[in-house]
Amino acid sequence: MHVVNSTILITSWRSCETIDPAAPVDDSMSNGWRCVRLSGPRWEKTRYCALCRKAVPGLDHHCTWLQTCIGKVNYAQFFTVACTGTVQFVLQVVYAALCLLWLHYHPFDAGIFGYVVESCLVVCLVMSVPCMFMYFVLVSFHLWLMVLGYGTYEWMLRRRKEQRAKLEAKKQKKHTATGEIISTSTQVVSMSVVKDSPAVIKVTDVKLEERDRELTVL
Helix, strand or coil: CHHHHHHHHHHHHHHHHHCCCCCCHHHHCCCCECCECCCCHHHCCEEEECCCCEEEECCCEEECCCCEEECCCCHHHHHHHHHHHHHHHHHHHHHHHHHHHHHHHCCCCCHHHHHHHHHHHHHHHHHHHHHHHHHHHHHHHHHHHHHHCCCHHHHHHHHHHHHHHHHHHHHHHHHHHHHHHHHHHHHHHHHHHHHCCHHHHHHHHHHHHHHHHHHHHC
16 A cells, blocks of 8 residues: 555656646646546636746646646646645554554564664654644645635635735724724814813803892892
């Protein structure tokens, strides 16, 4: 199983790297890769990759690991690499863990090289576990995109648009709150000015004088 999985992994990796992602699908792979043909609105758009300087049909993203664009012509190979890579590291983790358990319960059966083998297995686990999780996250992300119905590039554009909308809404809310505070402060100042104005004081003095006259008459 390990040999078969490794063979598929290497074959798909080589095909994904060597094929030109900008080439028309019908010219490069008329029957698809391993009879896998991609169809749908997601794969009909041709986008330009600034890193590769190519117009790629069905551009999904630019893979820095493979140093190539992933589009309609090589996405099947890329997804195969992700799946087989996940299986590869899961197998390595399981095999290494089982061997360590065996060495733990049979320390004398391993002979004089037991500690060397155990050290190699520990190193294998330390390297394989993070890679297993990274591949698992990669496969899960692309499965989620398949359910949503759009690719990585479109997902990034949608996410950027949502973040921009949230930022604009936050700025608008802050601007509205600031305007309300300024309006309230202006009203308070206006009321204070009117209350303390000379006209109001003068009217108040006149009323007091009239009241004093009435009391004098009485």
